[in-house]
Amino acid sequence: xxxxxxxxxxxxxxxxxxxxxxxxxxxxxxxxxxxxxxxxxxxxxxxxxxxxxxxxxxxxxxxxxxxxxxxxxxxxxxxxxxxxxxxxxxxxxxxxxxxxxxxxxxxxxxxxxxxxxxxxxxxx
Numbered sequence: 107x108x109x110x111x112x113x114x115x116x117x118x119x120x121x122x123x124x125x126x127x128x129x130x131x132x133x134x135x136x137x138x139x140x141x142x143x144x145x146x147x148x149x150x151x152x153x154x155x156x157x158x159x160x161x162x163x164x165x166x167x168x169x170x171x172x173x174x175x176x177x178x179x180x181x182x183x184x185x186x187x188x189x190x191x192x193x194x195x196x197x198x199x200x201x202x203x204x205x206x207x208x209x210x211x212x213x214x215x216x217x218x219x220x221x222x223x224x225x226x227x228x229x230x
Contacts, residue, residue, distance in 0.1 A: 108132040108204050108219050115200060115224030118192055122228070126187040128202030128221055136160075136180040139210045141217055142187045144198035144226075154200070155187060156210035165210050170196075192228045199223040 114126040128140070141156040155166045155176035164176050173192075178185040185202055203217035211217070 108135060108138060110202050110204060110219055110221035112200065112202050112221040112224040115226045117227045117229065120193055120228055120230050122192050123188070123190040124192065124226060126189065126200055126202075126224060126226070128185045128187075130183045130185070130204065132183075135183045135204075137206075137208065138204040139207055140176075140178060140185040141203045141205070141210065141212075141214075142176060142185075142200060143203060143214055144196075144200045145223075146198040149198075151201070151214055152198075153212040153214065156212060157185065158210045159208040163210060165212060167212070189226070192226075194228045194230045197226060197228050199225050 109131040111129050139158050142154040143151050145151040157164045157176045161178045175188045201223045202221045204219045205217045
């Protein structure tokens with residue numbers, strides 16, 4: 107199993123930007139599809155974005171399209187989530203996750219390893 111550690115969260119004003127990183131351990135990282143999810147207080151975990159094993163296929167939930175971009179650097183065992191034009195409703199704990207498959211997926215049940223999460227707070 108791959109170990110995942112997120113970083114880059116913080117407090118930002120509405121309209122600002124943040125870049126989240128997720129560092130993975132394990133030699134098999136470049137064979138795993140990766141995803142970002144988020145969970146706001148009192149709400150269920152929500153899919154944000156996913157990327158396939160080589161980075162040529164991505165999928166973003168409609169609410170973040172045009173504002174967030176998922177990418178990966180397999181040489182660095184890292185996946186990123188670039189977030190811009192942030193809104194207060196983006197406030198949540200953001201988690202990265204990996205699945206033992208090449209293709210991406212929006213379903214959290216398809217992911218087998220999870221990071222501890224990083225808090226993103228967007229003030230109005």
